[in-house]
Amino acid sequence: MSGACGRVLVVDDNEVIRQLIRVNLELEGFEVVTAADGVECLDLVHRVCPDVITLDVVMPRLDGLQTATRLRSDPRTRRLPVAVISACTPYEVDRGVAAGVDAFLAKPFEPSELVRLVRQLVDREDPSSVDGRHGAGRAESAAG
Numbered sequence: 001m002s003g004a005c006g007r008v009l010v011v012d013d014n015e016v017i018r019q020l021i022r023v024n025l026e027l028e029g030f031e032v033v034t035a036a037d038g039v040e041c042l043d044l045v046h047r048v049c050p051d052v053i054t055l056d057v058v059m060p061r062l063d064g065l066q067t068a069t070r071l072r073s074d075p076r077t078r079r080l081p082v083a084v085i086s087a088c089t090p091y092e093v094d095r096g097v098a099a100g101v102d103a104f105l106a107k108p109f110e111p112s113e114l115v116r117l118v119r120q121l122v123d124r125e126d127p128s129s130v131d132g133r134h135g136a137g138r139a140e141s142a143a144g
Helices: 015-027 038-048 064-073 090-099 111-123 132-138
Strands: 007-011 031-035 052-055 082-085 103-105
Touching (some): 007 015, 015 031, 015 111, 031 038, 038 064, 082 090, 082 111, 103 111
Parallel strands (some): 007 031, 007 052
16 A cells, blocks of 8 residues: 555645645545646546545536546546545535545535545455445445
8 A cells, every 4th residue: 555544646726625635634644645636636646546536526627527537437547436525516416426436525524524534435445345336326425
């Protein structure tokens, strides 16, 4: 495994949110790499080989749901756990599930919920449990 607890690629266009997520995850032993949008995420994903990706939904150039769809269509990343961290509408959650997103965390979030969610995704041992085609059955909301 990459870092002590795993490597996370955090994708959000808001620098403050990226740093907030980074600090909370690094404090728990994760290695964190950040990207400002979906295009940058797709450029980095094969170089940094993350164990989990977190995506915001609304971003310039390529939004989080389009990014998730592209990750699922690539055989090299289709099993990579993806969590959306965003203030999602029910429509966006439905689109995320259809795109193969594994989990959702609503903004604003509690740092402990962020860590719990990322740890849960990193710790999955069964590769089929993170296959995007099965995402609809496992997608969860840590907001409830």
